[in-house]
Amino acid sequence: MNREVVLRLSKYRRLLQKFKILGLERVFSNNLGDALGVTPALVRKDFSNLKITGNKRGGYIIDELITSIDLILGKHNLREVVIVGCGKIGAALMQYKGLERDGIKIVAGFDLKPEKVFYKGEIPVLGLDDLENFIKKKQIKVGVISVPELAATAVFEKMINAGIIGFLNFSPVELKYNKDSQIFDNNNSYFINNINLSVEIENLFYYVNSKTDEFS
Amino acid sequence: MNREVVLRLSKYRRLLQKFKILGLERVFSNNLGDALGVTPALVRKDFSNLKITGNKRGGYIIDELITSIDLILGKHNLREVVIVGCGKIGAALMQYKGLERDGIKIVAGFDLKPEKVFYKGEIPVLGLDDLENFIKKKQIKVGVISVPELAATAVFEKMINAGIIGFLNFSPVELKYNKDSQIFDNNNSYFINNINLSVEIENLFYYVNSKTDEFS
DNA sequence: TAATTTATGTTACAAAAATCACAATAAAAA
DNA sequence: TTTTTATTGTGATTTTTGTAACATAAATTA
Numbered sequence: 001m002n003r004e005v006v007l008r009l010s011k012y013r014r015l016l017q018k019f020k021i022l023g024l025e026r027v028f029s030n031n032l033g034d035a036l037g038v039t040p041a042l043v044r045k046d047f048s049n050l051k052i053t054g055n056k057r058g059g060y061i062i063d064e065l066i067t068s069i070d071l072i073l074g075k076h077n078l079r080e081v082v083i084v085g086c087g088k089i090g091a092a093l094m095q096y097k098g099l100e101r102d103g104i105k106i107v108a109g110f111d112l113k114p115e116k117v118f119y120k121g122e123i124p125v126l127g128l129d130d131l132e133n134f135i136k137k138k139q140i141k142v143g144v145i146s147v148p149e150l151a152a153t154a155v156f157e158k159m160i161n162a163g164i165i166g167f168l169n170f171s172p173v174e175l176k177y178n179k180d181s182q183i184f185d186n187n188n189s190y191f192i193n194n195i196n197l198s199v200e201i202e203n204l205f206y207y208v209n210s211k212t213d214e215f216s
Numbered sequence: 217m218n219r220e221v222v223l224r225l226s227k228y229r230r231l232l233q234k235f236k237i238l239g240l241e242r243v244f245s246n247n248l249g250d251a252l253g254v255t256p257a258l259v260r261k262d263f264s265n266l267k268i269t270g271n272k273r274g275g276y277i278i279d280e281l282i283t284s285i286d287l288i289l290g291k292h293n294l295r296e297v298v299i300v301g302c303g304k305i306g307a308a309l310m311q312y313k314g315l316e317r318d319g320i321k322i323v324a325g326f327d328l329k330p331e332k333v334f335y336k337g338e339i340p341v342l343g344l345d346d347l348e349n350f351i352k353k354k355q356i357k358v359g360v361i362s363v364p365e366l367a368a369t370a371v372f373e374k375m376i377n378a379g380i381i382g383f384l385n386f387s388p389v390e391l392k393y394n395k396d397s398q399i400f401d402n403n404n405s406y407f408i409n410n411i412n413l414s415v416e417i418e419n420l421f422y423y424v425n426s427k428t429d430e431f432s
Numbered sequence: 433t434a435a436t437t438t439a440t441g442t443t444a445c446a447a448a449a450a451t452c453a454c455a456a457t458a459a460a461a462a
Numbered sequence: 463t464t465t466t467t468a469t470t471g472t473g474a475t476t477t478t479t480g481t482a483a484c485a486t487a488a489a490t491t492a
Contacts, residue, residue, distance in 0.1 A: 004479080006422045010415045011390060028439065037392035040439095041481060048441055056487045057439045073418065074425035081417060092308030093413070098365075098388060102414035141424045142417065149314075165427065166420030168413075172314060174227060176253035191423040193416050197309070198318035199226045200409050201297060201358065202289065204382030206222050207407040208357045209290035211381065220449080244469070256469095257451060264471055272457045273469045 006073070008046060011036055013069045014102075020062050028059040079104045082140050082164075084131065084155050085147030086111040089170050091119040093144060108134060112151070128158070135162035142166040149173055160190065167192045172199075222289075224262060227252050229285045230318075236278050244275040295320045298356050298380075300347065300371050301363030302327040305386050307335040309360060324350060328367070344374070351378035358382040365389055376406065383408045388415075 015035050019027055029040035029047075036043075047054065052068045054060035070076065083090045086109040093099070094109050109125045111117050117125045126134060134140075143164040147155050152171035159167070169175045169192060177190045231251050235243055245256035245263075252259075263270065268284045270276035286292070299306045302325045309315070310325050325341045327333050333341045342350060350356075359380045363371050368387035375383070385391045385408060393406050 001422075001426075002479085003419065006419050007415060010418045010422075011412075014388070014415070030439090036390055039481065041483090042479090044440065045442085045480080054440060056441085057437080057489055059439070073422050074429070077421065077425050079417075079421050088308040088311045092304040095304045096413070099414055099417065102388075102418070104414060104417050141428070142420050144417075166424040168416055168420060172230070172318075174252055189427065191420050191427075193420060195411060195416065196227075197312070198315055198320060199223060199230070200384055200411065201295070201315065201320050201360075202226045202318070203219065203222050204358050204384060204407050204409060205293065205295050206217075206226075206289055208382040209293050210217075211405065211407075212357070213290070218449085246469090255451065257453095258449090260469090260471065261450080270470060271459095272471085273459055273467080275469070 005046060005049075008036065008038070008042075009050075009069055009073060012043070012046075013066065013073065013075075016062050016066050016069070020066070024062060026059040026061055027065070029054075031059075075103070079142075080107045080138065080140055081105070081142045081144060082107060082131075082135060083109045083144045083146060084111075084128075084159060085145060085151070085171075086114070086117040086119055086125055087146060087148070090144070090146035091117065093146065094119055094123050095121065107138060107140065110134075128155075131158060132162040135159070135164060140164065143168075145169040145171055145175070147171055165190050169194045170197070172196050221262060221265075224252065224254070224258075225266075225285055225289060228259070228262075229282065229289065229291075232278050232282050232285070236282070240278060242275040242277055243281070245270075247275075291319070295358075296323045296354065296356055297321070297358045297360060298323060298347075298351060299325045299360045299362060300327075300344075300375060301361060301367070301387075302330070302333040302335055302341055303362060303364070306360070306362035307333065309362065310335055310339050311337065323354060323356065326350075344371075347374060348378040351375070351380060356380065359384075361385040361387055361391070363387055376404075381406050385410045386413070388412050 012032055015032060016027065029043040032043045033040040050068070050072060052065065081104060083093055083106055086094065090109060094106055099106065106123055109117070109119065109123055110128050110131050111125060112128050114125045114127045119125060141164060143159050143166070145152060145155055145167060149172050152169070152173040152175065156167070156175050165188065167175060167190065174194055175192050177192060228248055231248060232243065245259040248259045249256040263276070266288060268281065297320060299309055299322055302310065306325060310322055315322065322339055325333070325335070325339055326344050326347050327341060328344050330341045330343045335341060357380060359375050361368060361371055361383060365388050368385070368389040368391065372383070372391050381404065383391060383406065390410055391408050393408060
């Protein structure tokens with residue numbers, strides 16, 4: 001399934017939970033559309049493609065919808081992640097309560113120099129040498145990369161060897177699945193979401209400037 | 217111009233700088249394509265659409281390419297941003313050197329309780345009450361939102377009133393440009409990049425689980 | 433009970449984005 | 463000089479994604 005569709009599903013799911021807390025029992029496609037800034041037709045189409053059905057003139061029953069989406073998103077599974085790189089960004093994520101609230105558990109942080117990591121909390125901070133053993137033993141499949149640019153590729157490969165297949169990468173290197181590369185010769189596939197903070201902000205400046213330049 | 221195209225342009229630009237530092241003078245479309253995980257044809261098409269031309273059999277001259285892209289991206293402009301919400305994420309960004317390295321300057325942080333903000337550094341941390349004056353005086357156009365979910369919408373509106381038009385939003389609320397809303401009745405347009413960390417990780421779990429479930 | 437209203441579900445359509453394929457051409461080799 | 467090679471530039475094609483529109487059916491009203 002398409003990345004965009006999966007993202008929308010996650011967002012529908014989050015909204016539904018909030019509607020439920022507010023005491024609602026049903027939603028209409030335009031409720032979800034409005035809240036997410038998409039057309040109601042797209043909401044219905046998404047559900048239709050996933051064989052999720054609602055009720056003619058009655059909208060969708062929130063509980064049913066939540067159950068259906070959870071089934072698709074695999075929310076039943078335990079969602080444990082590791083964070084590799086406990087610098088500014090990594091440590092912030094370890095302290096950020098939002099992930100936990102959404103059922104995502106950070107089980108460990110790794111750093112080249114764990115003794116120098118400022119973060120002091122519940123989550124264990126280990127050395128990079130322990131990474132492979134830990135991940136293999138705990139069977140972790142998803143990891144966050146928040147190391148400096150120069151370390152990113154090496155850490156990526158290390159994580160792959162340890163068995164990670166899903167990556168959220170905050171380093172400015174565009175990590176990618178490269179079939180020709182030797183590290184991918186194990187016939188596996190990997191899922192990588194790259195978030196480049198500079199690029200995101202630069203992107204805003206492009207639009208802001210082009211709007212400002214309009215009148216000059 | 218399309219968001220995806222602008223993002224690719226930024227990435228081409230970053231890569232070109234690195235190639236240049238390595239001493240290269242020219243690049244071919246497949247160098248850029250390989251590094252970014254896109255097809256060479258797309259690289260050429262991007263340039264072609266932007267009237268950037270290379271040399272038959274000679275690739276593109278890096279310096280020329282950088283100049284062309286900078287002209288389009290408007291890199292000449294000063295890139296100053298504010299950060300609203302100096303909690304875990306906000307404070308991490310204030311300390312993160314990567315942005316500065318890319319020519320993005322954080323000029324101030326704002327928080328409801330600036331006296332409780334742990335960050336101690338060069339960047340001034342001010343109260344939310346100072347936000348409007350500061351932004352208007354300094355003419356800041358781009359801001360990062362890293363406040364808790366419940367505060368996000370109010371902060372968003374406050375920033376709009378102060379004159380911000382580009383937003384990088386880390387709160388889990390999907391901020392969006394809504395023509396019908398009263399706050400947008402000033403005939404302006406706004407640019408919003410939402411980054412929802414939970415959704416990004418959840419997205420990875422979907423693919424990881426569907427891969428794992430394949431054999432069960 | 434019949435008419436009307438309101439939302440879904442889906443098909444047809446349109447727009448956008450990426451890929452393909454190859455002509456054009458400059459450089460290098462023979 | 464001629465031939466070969468390598469790479470760009472782009473029109474045609476395909477793929478993907480979203481929109482529009484409307485037939486369908488449940489619920490409400492008359």
